[in-house]
Every structure is written in structure tokens, then in C-alpha cells.
Amino acid sequence: MTEFEEATTMADRAESNSTSPLYVEIQRDIEAKIMTGEWGPGTRIPSELELLQTYGCSRMTVNKALSSLAAAGMITRKRRAGSYVAPPRLDEPLMQIQDIRTEVLATDRAYRFEITERSLRKVVDGIDARHVGVPVGTRLQLFEVMHYADNLPFTMETRQINIDAVPEMEHMDFKNESPGSWLLNNVPFSEGEHSIRAISADPILARRLQVIENAACISIARRTWRMDKLITFVRLVYPGDRHRFVVRFSPGSSLS
Known part of the structure; x- marks a missing residue:
């Protein structure tokens, strides 16, 4: 099973056992990879298309998760270039x-x-x-x-x-x-x-x-x-x- 297939299974299980919206679960999965250092600064985040295929959800759901991560300063989103793990945020x-x-x-x-x-x-x-x-x-x-x-x-x-x-x-x-x-x-x-x-x-x-x-x-x-x-x-x-x-x-x- 691939990394993102595992993430899909986690999301499906979380959706069935939790009242949290799916975009929150996607956000938490990505946050966990960033916070543990698995994805370091500059790492490219899977594209919206890859994420919606992985989590079996709509583009709007994926976009909401990525927008929340960007607002938190954890990723940067650039038109046509995709999303990347951001440098440590400024205090x-x-x-x-x-x-x-x-x-x-x-x-x-x-x-x-x-x-x-x-x-x-x-x-x-x-x-x-x-x-x-x-x-x-x-x-x-x-x-x-x-x-x-x-x-x-x-x-x-x-x-x-x-x-x-x-x-x-x-x-x-x-x-x-x-x-x-x-x-x-x-x-x-x-x-x-x-x-x-x-x-x-x-x-x-x-x-x-x-x-x-x-x-x-x-x-x-x-x-x-x-x-x-x-x-x-x-x-x-x-x-x-x-x-x-x-x-x-x-x-x-x-x-x-």
C-alpha cells in the first residue's frame, strides 16, 4: 500500500468515526507530515488532482484544506507552480x-x-x-x-x-x-x-x-x-x- 493509499484509508476511517469535516482530516494528515519533519521546508505538496484522487473528495474540499494550511503559514501556494512546505513562520x-x-x-x-x-x-x-x-x-x-x-x-x-x-x-x-x-x-x-x-x-x-x-x-x-x-x-x-x-x-x- 502506498503512502497516499494509507492516507486515504485513514481519512475514510476518520470520516466514519469522527464528526470533523473531511477537509480538516486532510489538513491534519498534511500537518502531521510537516510537523514530524517527514516533509521538510521546500517539499512539494501533492497537487490538488493527486489529493482529490487520494482522498476521494471534491476539488473544493482539497482547496479548503490547502487554503487553511496556507493561512496557518505551513505551506505556500503559487499559481501554476503548486504548493510547497513553507519555511519556518515568523514569530x-x-x-x-x-x-x-x-x-x-x-x-x-x-x-x-x-x-x-x-x-x-x-x-x-x-x-x-x-x-x-x-x-x-x-x-x-x-x-x-x-x-x-x-x-x-x-x-x-x-x-x-x-x-x-x-x-x-x-x-x-x-x-x-x-x-x-x-x-x-x-x-x-x-x-x-x-x-x-x-x-x-x-x-x-x-x-x-x-x-x-x-x-x-x-x-x-x-x-x-x-x-x-x-x-x-x-x-x-x-x-x-x-x-x-x-x-x-x-x-x-x-x-x-
């Missing part, structure tokens, strides 16, 4: 603010963003004011933005911007640059804060991020200030298997 330094567009492009994937919601609101009570970190009465510009890598959701962004601190944001259209990228490139900040926690994808989040329900996700809440005035409060939610953060420190340094 994101936790003590810095990374531009999401730059981060996606650095992994040789196509980037785009979509603003799914935009509104203006005023903070009207003390609890809300303490949660965001602004005085009561502050006007906030709200954005919900989905960032994509090769047309697969990379991170979901919910951002609130203090209009008193950045008044020009209220009338910008953001057709060619996301609000976060524009802030990073144009508005200096003097202090920042990250708060990180693990969450499970509820049905709505799973649908939006195109992951299975209850999949592990990373939620990052970030605030930045200029002097003592809040600039922005943003929450980014990443599928847990598509991201990793690292903090580098030295003996005697303190982390808070």
Missing part, C-alpha cells in the same frame, strides 16, 4: 505592534481587508468609559475589519478610535488602507498595552473565521495612548493554529 514580537498587511505579505500570501461595519458612538456611562479607557462623553469611531490571507480569514479586528485624539479619522474612506495600518503609519503613540487570552470559537465566530466550532483562538486587546489620551482600543481575534507570539527579554528585565 510576532509581542512587545511591538505589527502591521497586519506586512505580516501577511511576509509569508508570501496575498492580502486584502474588508470593513464590515463602521459607526460613530458616544460613551455615555461610567462602566463603558472605564472599559474603553476614556472619559464619559468621548466620541468613538467604530470599525469591524476582516483581514484575509489568500482569501482565508487571518484575523478579525474590532477597533474603537478616539475622535478627540485623531479627528481626521471621522471622514476618511479607508478604501486602500485599513484603519489600523493608517494609525500605525501616521499617528505616533507614547505608550501601549497588550492583554491576551485564549477563547473558543462560538458558532458566529467560527463562521466568520472559517474554523470549526469551539476551535481555539487567540484574543488580543490592545490600547495605545499619546501622552495620557487614548488613541485606540482594538481587539484582534486570530485562529489559534495560525499565529504565535514571542517576547524576548534579558536577565534582570521585568515583564508586566
Whole structure:
């Protein structure tokens, strides 16, 4: 029995004994070969045609599995050249603010963003004011933005911007640059804060991020200030298997 015939048998058995979609099983089979080192960086992944013949499934199923692997940074997909095991992915330094567009492009994937919601609101009570970190009465510009890598959701962004601190944001259209990228490139900040926690994808989040329900996700809440005035409060939610953060420190340094 060949390697891929074995994979087919595994997939058939998994499909009959598991509620996981077949594309997830294909993804896990390929992940296992990469993680064990059986397929090292630069190894060519079998073509979509080979995979659909191996697993007895549709091209759409294979494409979804490969797209998930590409979004996780485990493989790179190039038109007409096929898919290959990617070099080790870059860690994101936790003590810095990374531009999401730059981060996606650095992994040789196509980037785009979509603003799914935009509104203006005023903070009207003390609890809300303490949660965001602004005085009561502050006007906030709200954005919900989905960032994509090769047309697969990379991170979901919910951002609130203090209009008193950045008044020009209220009338910008953001057709060619996301609000976060524009802030990073144009508005200096003097202090920042990250708060990180693990969450499970509820049905709505799973649908939006195109992951299975209850999949592990990373939620990052970030605030930045200029002097003592809040600039922005943003929450980014990443599928847990598509991201990793690292903090580098030295003996005697303190982390808070």
C-alpha cells in the first residue's frame, strides 16, 4: 500500500468515526507530515488532482484544506507552480505592534481587508468609559475589519478610535488602507498595552473565521495612548493554529 493509499484509508476511517469535516482530516494528515519533519521546508505538496484522487473528495474540499494550511503559514501556494512546505513562520514580537498587511505579505500570501461595519458612538456611562479607557462623553469611531490571507480569514479586528485624539479619522474612506495600518503609519503613540487570552470559537465566530466550532483562538486587546489620551482600543481575534507570539527579554528585565 502506498503512502497516499494509507492516507486515504485513514481519512475514510476518520470520516466514519469522527464528526470533523473531511477537509480538516486532510489538513491534519498534511500537518502531521510537516510537523514530524517527514516533509521538510521546500517539499512539494501533492497537487490538488493527486489529493482529490487520494482522498476521494471534491476539488473544493482539497482547496479548503490547502487554503487553511496556507493561512496557518505551513505551506505556500503559487499559481501554476503548486504548493510547497513553507519555511519556518515568523514569530510576532509581542512587545511591538505589527502591521497586519506586512505580516501577511511576509509569508508570501496575498492580502486584502474588508470593513464590515463602521459607526460613530458616544460613551455615555461610567462602566463603558472605564472599559474603553476614556472619559464619559468621548466620541468613538467604530470599525469591524476582516483581514484575509489568500482569501482565508487571518484575523478579525474590532477597533474603537478616539475622535478627540485623531479627528481626521471621522471622514476618511479607508478604501486602500485599513484603519489600523493608517494609525500605525501616521499617528505616533507614547505608550501601549497588550492583554491576551485564549477563547473558543462560538458558532458566529467560527463562521466568520472559517474554523470549526469551539476551535481555539487567540484574543488580543490592545490600547495605545499619546501622552495620557487614548488613541485606540482594538481587539484582534486570530485562529489559534495560525499565529504565535514571542517576547524576548534579558536577565534582570521585568515583564508586566
